[in-house]
Amino acid sequence: MSSLLPVEMRRLRQEVVDWRYKGFPDLGGGTLEEVPELGLDIFTGGFTLPIVMLKADELAGNIEWMSRLAKTSGALLAPHAKTTMSPQLVERQLQAGAWAVTVANVSQARIFLAFGASRMIIANEVVSATDIAWIAETMSTHPNVELFVLVDSVDAVRLLDSGLAPSLKPTVALPVLIELGATGGRAGARSLPQVLAIAEAVQSSSRLRLAGVEGFEGAVPGASRTEATPGISSLLREAKVAVHALSARGFLADEVIVTFGGSSYFDIVLDELSGQWLEGHLVSLVLRSGCYVTHDHGLYAANGPKSDGRLASGLQPAIEVWGSVLSCPEPGLAIAGFGRRDVSFDAGLPLPLRFMRSGGEFSAGDSRIVSINDQHVYVKLDSAITVFPGDVLVAGISHPCTTFDKWRLIPVVDSQYRVIDAIRTYF
Numbered sequence: 001m002s003s004l005l006p007v008e009m010r011r012l013r014q015e016v017v018d019w020r021y022k023g024f025p026d027l028g029g030g031t032l033e034e035v036p037e038l039g040l041d042i043f044t045g046g047f048t049l050p051i052v053m054l055k056a057d058e059l060a061g062n063i064e065w066m067s068r069l070a071k072t073s074g075a076l077l078a079p080h081a082k083t084t085m086s087p088q089l090v091e092r093q094l095q096a097g098a099w100a101v102t103v104a105n106v107s108q109a110r111i112f113l114a115f116g117a118s119r120m121i122i123a124n125e126v127v128s129a130t131d132i133a134w135i136a137e138t139m140s141t142h143p144n145v146e147l148f149v150l151v152d153s154v155d156a157v158r159l160l161d162s163g164l165a166p167s168l169k170p171t172v173a174l175p176v177l178i179e180l181g182a183t184g185g186r187a188g189a190r191s192l193p194q195v196l197a198i199a200e201a202v203q204s205s206s207r208l209r210l211a212g213v214e215g216f217e218g219a220v221p222g223a224s225r226t227e228a229t230p231g232i233s234s235l236l237r238e239a240k241v242a243v244h245a246l247s248a249r250g251f252l253a254d255e256v257i258v259t260f261g262g263s264s265y266f267d268i269v270l271d272e273l274s275g276q277w278l279e280g281h282l283v284s285l286v287l288r289s290g291c292y293v294t295h296d297h298g299l300y301a302a303n304g305p306k307s308d309g310r311l312a313s314g315l316q317p318a319i320e321v322w323g324s325v326l327s328c329p330e331p332g333l334a335i336a337g338f339g340r341r342d343v344s345f346d347a348g349l350p351l352p353l354r355f356m357r358s359g360g361e362f363s364a365g366d367s368r369i370v371s372i373n374d375q376h377v378y379v380k381l382d383s384a385i386t387v388f389p390g391d392v393l394v395a396g397i398s399h400p401c402t403t404f405d406k407w408r409l410i411p412v413v414d415s416q417y418r419v420i421d422a423i424r425t426y427f
Contacts, residue, residue: 032422035411040419042322042411043359049392050323050338052403054412056420058318059089059294065315066292067096073270073285078102078121078259080290083401087115088423089293100146102288106131109147111426113138119146121259123214123288125156125179125187132163139172148257150214152179152189157201157208164207175211176202177257180242182235186219195242199251210246212257212284213239217265225264225303232265236272243278254281261287267305291400294318298348298398317396319403321350325391326376334379336393342406345372348398352379356392369395 040046042053070077078100079093090101090112100119103109106128109120126132126149135147151157157176164174178198181188189195195213202210220235222228239258246252256278261269266289273285291300295315304315323338343350349372352364365382372378377395381387397403404410405427412421 035422036420042417050342052321055318056412056414058316062315063096073274075285078286078288080288083290084404085425085427086423121148127159136164136167148175150179151176154201161205173209177214180215182220184221214259218262256281257284259286263289263291264303294400297351297396321395325387332381334387336377339373339375343397344399344402350395353394
């Protein structure tokens with residue numbers, strides 16, 4: 001199991017908290033390690049609104065749930081760090097048994113290398129000369145660090161080969177994964193002849209070695225789980241066919257990595273690809289889910305597995321956003337003080353959960369957010385609810401990735417909303 005270097009984590013947690021970081025008060029020169037001792041809570045801790053927070057119990061439960069699911073299914077877990085870009089949270093995922101860290105590009109890989117990650121999947125094609133040179137330098141100066149990259153064309157293979165040539169020792173080979181894609185989807189080879197041509201190009205390079213295949217089933221077209229499932233199952237079965245064909249032609253080593261599994265359809269991936277289905281090879285199925293760490297009230301609540309028979313419980317939303325009701329300009333309409341600068345809106349608008357007033361709270365009922373500006377949301381109120389300026393709207397979010405990237409420092413709270421930790425993000 002790879003792990004972030006303890007000395008680097010200590011350095012992270014000892015950085016002085018700057019009051020300018022949105023969402024956290026001035027701690028008077030204190031450190032993150034002192035947060036629990038300050039006795040802060042969200043209600044009386046001097047926090048300005050809006051604020052996004054992580055709920056500790058749900059966060060811990062999600063990490064444990066996914067770890068157990070992977071283990072009981074015989075899969076490995078390489079959580080996608082792009083979701084949080086938080087070394088602290090990734091460290092917790094590694095401590096729970098994650099096999100590796102997934103990143104989206106070399107920029108993200110550089111951050112997690114600085115914090116001591118020892119095995120990373122760069123889940124993308126790497127074609128920039130600067131990025132390829134960084135990979136070569138990292139392989140030369142960090143021999144204990146294992147990097148995987150994707151290729152989906154012979155051209156991409158040639159770019160890697162020529163970029164690595166000036167500085168990589170002939171005895172060192174970069175492991176690559178052939179990316180598979182579906183028509184109308186994102187990157188990835190679209191046919192078996194393409195896959196075999198890529199494998200031949202990899203085999204002809206002394207600086208590359210074929211480690212297996214990769215794909216992202218979440219990019220298969222379909223507006224809902226029901227619409228996407230047939231295409232996803234087809235892509236995963238095609239992946240099996242490709243792996244068998246690669247094996248039959250002698251392109252694969254004894255150990256083969258097959259990696260799929262985003263944050264919505266990992267259960268389908270497990271159904272289709274778990275187990276040892278390739279004779280003569282050890283197949284390691286690697287899930288790259290990232291958003292499970294916090295789940296949400298929107299995209300993944302709607303499209304993720306509803307009831308997984310492998311485990312008794314499931315994932316729980318661990319992110320809340322609080323914002324003041326600023327104005328009630330028309331009957332049935334409230335304007336609350338958070339917006340695009342504070343929460344995700346790319347995969348659904350935030351969802352009202354409840355309102356708070358003078359220490360008490362009441363349900364938001366069927367209230368819904370109908371529009372969003374940079375700093376405001378428009379709330380169409382349930383007809384049975386009356387709110388006033390100064391009330392607080394508590395909302396859930398849809399798509400954690402694009403909420404985390406809006407906050408440099410996020411408090412972690414217990415069930416009583418006492419602040420027990422804080423996490424940094426590095427976007």
